[in-house]
Amino acid sequence: MKLRYLTAALIGSASFAFAGQAFAAPSCGANTGVAATGEPIVVGGIHGNAPPGDFSASTDAAKAYFDCVNANGGINGRPIDYQIENDQWNPELAAQAAAKLVKDAGAVALVGNGSFIEMAVNAGTYKEENIMVMASACAISECFESSNIVSTNQGPLPSNLGAAQYAQEELGSTNVACIGFNIPNNGPWSCQPVIDLMKARGGDGSMQLLNPGAPDVNSALLEAISTGADTILMNLPAGLAIAVLKAAEEQDLRDDYIWIAPTPLYDLSVPGAIGEYWNGKIFVNAELAPFQMGGPDALNWVEVMDAYASPDDPRDTFAQSGYLSATYFVKTLLEMDPADVDDRAKVTEAIKAIAGYTSDLMCGPYYVGDTDFHMPNHAGFMLQILDGGFKIVRDCYEFDSAYFEPHIAVEQSLGLR
Amino acid sequence: MRNFKYLNWVIYLVVMVGIISFLGWGKPTKIIGLFFVSGLAVGSLYALGGIGMVVLYRATGVLNFANGAAGAAGVMLAWQLGQWGVWAPLTWLACILLALAISLTYGRLVAPRLAWREPVVKAVATLGFALIVLGIVSFLWIDDPRTFSLPTDKVGVYILGLRVTVTRLITFLASVSIVVGIYFYLSRTVVGLQMRALANDRDLSALIGIPILKVETIAWGISGVIAGFTGLMFGDLIRLEPTVITFMVIPSVAAAVCGRLDNLALVLIGGLSMGVIESLLTLSQTLKGVRPIAPFVIAAIVLIWYQRGTRLTFGTKD
């Protein structure tokens, strides 16, 4: 009955039909083809899934990959026991989920986490317990500015920057109005670098904040317009961004402004939802490779999903991100001394030592490093909503901001530049 | 007494003009006009939600927090039917019918079992029902970006520099016509008269032979239809997210409170005023961050203002 999953699966299979390899065997872990039977290695994952949103795609995909690994020799013959918890957007449940996985179940690491809340609540616990979280669907600052969380996705800050940078360079934007949530670790945190970027490039910027539950997006839009902006950046989840677009359509503002958005608007349902009016007018930043790129990892992801995930599980960016986190994690475990994979401290050490995994799904290399901030993914693609789909208008490009200076320094020290 | 009534209106106007000029001080008139009209648009949504609740409350004594959930279910169904290619007017009808069915289900099956409880408990029980409906709706239609549009979205007129779609005008006009329609219904029809009697004194009404079940069922029906219509409008004008539509009841209650859960015209005025003030708060640097607080503050002040002469809270049924 999950109506959306059916449509998503249909769209998903349609867009990958050209690959023509739908039945090729997926490649996972050691690729032995023999099921792992040894003592399980406990790994955890926390997602948020309750009204108003579902972030379970990343853990679903990670689970599919781990299942595939377990069917292909596991980690040196030992299966991964992947335990998933749901924080239901409730901070107490988030803390309880972490307590259960980290303290009670004794997980060696958490992989594929996707939530608005979990990282803010548990970042301290993770540090205290010396466990690494290879998250996949992060949206708040704690996720990127703490010692024991590293996320495969970008979150709003780089994605906003990427969108604004493209608009400034290619579309002639001079003044960007960033409409975001009035939540300190989300809206202001991710809008400010955009303003800084525009000012650094001789333009201007401003932020308009709205409360998550507020019914009225029109006043934020009007506020944005009254600042004299020429570009509107919708730093919001897809549902709200669409509401802003609807309000703008109501005012017939389409041709008076440049419309840009970070990754959340890269969702295959969006072009249909916003309708013909916006055709060709909206530019969206994508934090991972768009589906039509179809590199080896992208294809393997589809195969893993087809073979091991439920047809109901969404095939979206968060699923790609969960899959990527899981592959990096398995790769790390396989490279470790088999005697150490149960030792959380050693696993943490090994994850922190990751210095440059690459994938066609991600523009740059994936690395961790022993720092109080992690944002390996800060380059992306730019897409245009066109004819009911997304057209790639700029391939992998790096985002230019002072915010990334410490990250670039780490990359240089790891020899990635 | 009559002078006193006018005094209230004068005070209301002075306060509104005061707030508008305070917030709009030094801003161009065009900007104030934009936010004013935008506020009216939001306000009419609050008012519409509030009116639906008050209509039911007057006749049955139940403040129905599940109104929003019923509307959300309705508009999600309408969207789904639209996706399947059903002719649009049929989908709107389906929305209203589903909300009607949900409302009647509660009104016939659950509400009578709580008839003897205090109004607060009755109200709180409807929240339980709202959770059931919201849970089912979110289970069937999982989180995904969707929009719901009406053909009237494409047509608009300019008011004080703001383009206002016909959908918004319909919302506003519907609020007014429901207020007027209910007024005439209550004063001109037998069932209306019975509803008023019921609102006045249930026990007495039962004694003098008013068919309570029938009258209440009609009231639940009317409120279900209004909830369905409200759901359509919310789905179109706010966003097509069941949770958001469901919890719109909380600011809607604020509008209902402005009419003391009784006077529909005051609900309308209260809702509109809240929308305008909330929207104009955008102009204040210090307050714009918390502007959705406006309905709650206004409702609390209004409620206390209504009671200013009372020294004691004499026991009444509520």
Place this chain on the structure above:
Amino acid sequence: MHRDLFHITPSGRAGLIFALFAFLVIPSVSGSQWLSIFTSTGCFTLAAAGVAFLYARLGMVSLTQVGLMGVGGWVMLRLNHAYNLPFEINFIAAGLITMVFGMILALPALRLRGLYLALVTLMAAGGFEIVFSTFQFPNGGDGFWGVKSSFSAEFRRPWLAQSDEGFLRYTIVIATLGFLLIELHRRLAPGRAWALIRRSEAAAMSAGINVTLYKTWAFAISGLVAGFAGALLAGSLGLLDGGTFRASESVMIFALAVVGGANYWLGAVLAAALFRIVPALLNNWGVDADLSFVIFGAGLLHAIITAPDGIAGQLMGLGAKIGKRAGSAFKAAPAEAGLSTSIDIKNITVRFGGVVALDDISAKFTKPVSGIIGPNGAGKTTLMNVISGFVPDENGAVQAAGQDLLALRAHQRGHWGLRRSFQKEEIADDLSVEDNVMAQLDGMHMPHHEKRADVARALEIAGMTDKAKLAGRSLNSFERRLVDVAKCLVGNPRIIMFDEPAGGLSSKETLMLGDLILSIHEHTGAKTLVIDHDVDLISRICEETLVLDFGERIAFGKTAKVLADPKVRAAYLGVEEG
């Protein structure tokens, strides 16, 4: 009295045993996840106790409780990150500051009740939700709001309870103390005052109870425990998120308090268990979160419908019934003699809108027992309400013993010695007969043993000594009347007013009541005013009578003479003049 104060009821004993069990056993057998769940449950138990207490004792509904927890938690985190003070000091400050917020919430409660009060508190909860979601909770950042983008700074737990296990024990102790605090209040003067307020504010006020004070006090206690609960929750997680304190959560905790059973300690525990343990279990069992909404909502509806006293009420059954104990007999104190006042009503006028309810009424009552009669709507009760202070008049006066009563506030009139009964007797069902009478004295300054003696004497005059320990709910209607009279006899009354005291009584009971009223002056020296339709009663016990019709004085004087007046017969007895 003091023995009663520390008396442990069977239900209380069960509660203490449960707390002890929870303290000793639960923390040591729980894993980390369940330690966290139980600590949350403990916090919400405390908060639910506050909201249940307001509802059960005063009949007032607060839908802001979780919002107030947020205030407590915010203050706790703010202090923790701003100053290097120990947990305990921050904790107490959080409780006290939240208490002040609770008292502010009591302001609307002074004028509103029922659904309207609930809605005002819901509006407050809506406001808190917006503030919390906008500004978040301090996590060690700079400035007043103290929010930074990285993970939270360190939270200092109490030195007694550094570990999760210790903190759960700490929470259980605080929650138990919170329950004891509430129970202590319930057994003392505030408890009796609240019972009267719940029954009827007018009755409470005329008993000399400062309604404003006690209502504010109740909200303060409820706020205090909410603040403590919020501070403990902050201590459990080390940080807080606005998502916990949404308005709908406040509504939910109230709903669950009703479902659990607002009258019982177990009810609050059940409410918190339903609020925190059940969702955790459903989540553990892998039930889809959307469907757990459905299960939760259906359970809530089912419980509200089938368990009017809450689940705790069903569980506790009749076991909590307090055993009967014989009341100790006190000797009746000699009546205070020499109090000879007249009641001099001068030019009382009352208008409701355009309607003149009382038109320039004057009368000077000098006899021990006087009557006021008149047909329905004549203004009898309005006159009594003016004297009591519930209805303001325009510029008249009521002089008695050298004091203009109208210059005093309603509860001050009670202290002065004004007593009244209402058409419907005002006996709180959940207080004993003795406590019903004692409640009248709670606002008065007199030594405790004198109060007891006074209550015993009043019950003896009313002939209710042997029923002193019975609960109000077990009395028949005549006994309730007698207790109502007894309530008027305590605390040195000077003027007692009875509003239709014989309503609904049989003729034999009316006779006995008449004798009782006639004896009041001899016992207490107070003057009595009686309103009644029963002309037989009035003519038997009242020496002088005032007759009102449509707000006007028709006649005043010796009862026999007044009743013979043709105007009175026309207006009141329906006999045509001439």
